[in-house]
Amino acid sequence: MLTSQVKITEQEKWNSFQKEFYNSREHSRMWYDGNSHFVASILNKFIPFATLTTQEQILEIGCGAGRYTLPLLLRGYQLTAIDISERMLKKLQEDTDKLKIPEKQYTIMRSDIHSLNVENDKKFDIVIGFNVLHHLFDVKNCFENIARCLKKDGRMVFLEPNALNPLHYIDTLLDRGWQAEGHKFDSLPDRVRMSLTEAGFHNIQYRRFGFFPPLLINCFPSLLKTESYTDQFKFFNKVLPYFMIKGEF
Numbered sequence: 001m002l003t004s005q006v007k008i009t010e011q012e013k014w015n016s017f018q019k020e021f022y023n024s025r026e027h028s029r030m031w032y033d034g035n036s037h038f039v040a041s042i043l044n045k046f047i048p049f050a051t052l053t054t055q056e057q058i059l060e061i062g063c064g065a066g067r068y069t070l071p072l073l074l075r076g077y078q079l080t081a082i083d084i085s086e087r088m089l090k091k092l093q094e095d096t097d098k099l100k101i102p103e104k105q106y107t108i109m110r111s112d113i114h115s116l117n118v119e120n121d122k123k124f125d126i127v128i129g130f131n132v133l134h135h136l137f138d139v140k141n142c143f144e145n146i147a148r149c150l151k152k153d154g155r156m157v158f159l160e161p162n163a164l165n166p167l168h169y170i171d172t173l174l175d176r177g178w179q180a181e182g183h184k185f186d187s188l189p190d191r192v193r194m195s196l197t198e199a200g201f202h203n204i205q206y207r208r209f210g211f212f213p214p215l216l217i218n219c220f221p222s223l224l225k226t227e228s229y230t231d232q233f234k235f236f237n238k239v240l241p242y243f244m245i246k247g248e249f
């Protein structure tokens with residue numbers, strides 16, 4: 001009893017820190033940019049890996065200002081997007097209005113994934129997230145809650161930076177986000193796989209990929225051709241900068 005009370009207090013503290021971090025200033029590096037070759041290249045890998053279809057109800061957690069949400073909506077997917085930060089969601093709503101995305105295609109909600117509650121008739125086919133797991137207080141608890149939000153035979157798919165790659169630390173420094181990413185190592189592929197198994201997911205698969213930082217890819221999109229071979233080299237594989245992981249429930 002006492003242990004779980006302590007855990008909840010720590011979780012509350014951690015969440016208010018996250019909220020404060022994302023509410024306190026503009027994180028413009030995470031805003032939607034229709035010309036981003038980097039984001040398009042991530043989605044071109046993520047969509048087939050996740051086997052997303054436009055008929056499914058998708059829940060995106062930790063959507064932020066919609067860097068991935070908006071391109072998905074523009075490609076016709078139906079999304080409910082949640083985040084803990086009002087400021088990030090305000091920016092997402094503004095851009096959704098600017099892009100005239102039909103209202104029936106999306107729902108934007110402020111919510112913490114650890115406590116999100118979904119009624120039976122509103123459950124999702126798939127839960128997705130980009131760069132969010134390493135911001136969570138308790139990844140396993142988050143997966144257990146995700147399982148409660150899924151329809152029967154639902155699935156979840158996440159894209160994460162690989163904490164074993166040095167680029168990730170440069171990125172964190174640029175965003176002055178060191179403290180907000182205190183749980184980096186809980187989101188290493190093997191740890192995520194373990195948390196997924198413990199939360200009852202099966203058929204878990206992951207793939208590491210990438211090589212160049214977003215800035216270089218956006219300036220020289222032809223680098224993407226070179227990058228498409230990197231995941232075939234066993235030597236590099238463990239430290240490639242990104243990974244996608246999926247599991248079925």
Ligand SMILES: C[S@@+](CC[C@H](N)C(=O)[O-])C[C@H]1O[C@@H](n2cnc3c(N)ncnc32)[C@H](O)[C@@H]1O
Binds near residue numbers: 067084112135
């Ligand atoms: C690194 S940002 C990623 C945003 C977006 N997915 C992207 O890639 O641009 C992490 C996001 O997770 C959100 N977040 C952190 N903890 C959360 C929680 N417990 N529930 C929901 N969202 C959370 C933050 O507010 C932030 O917007």
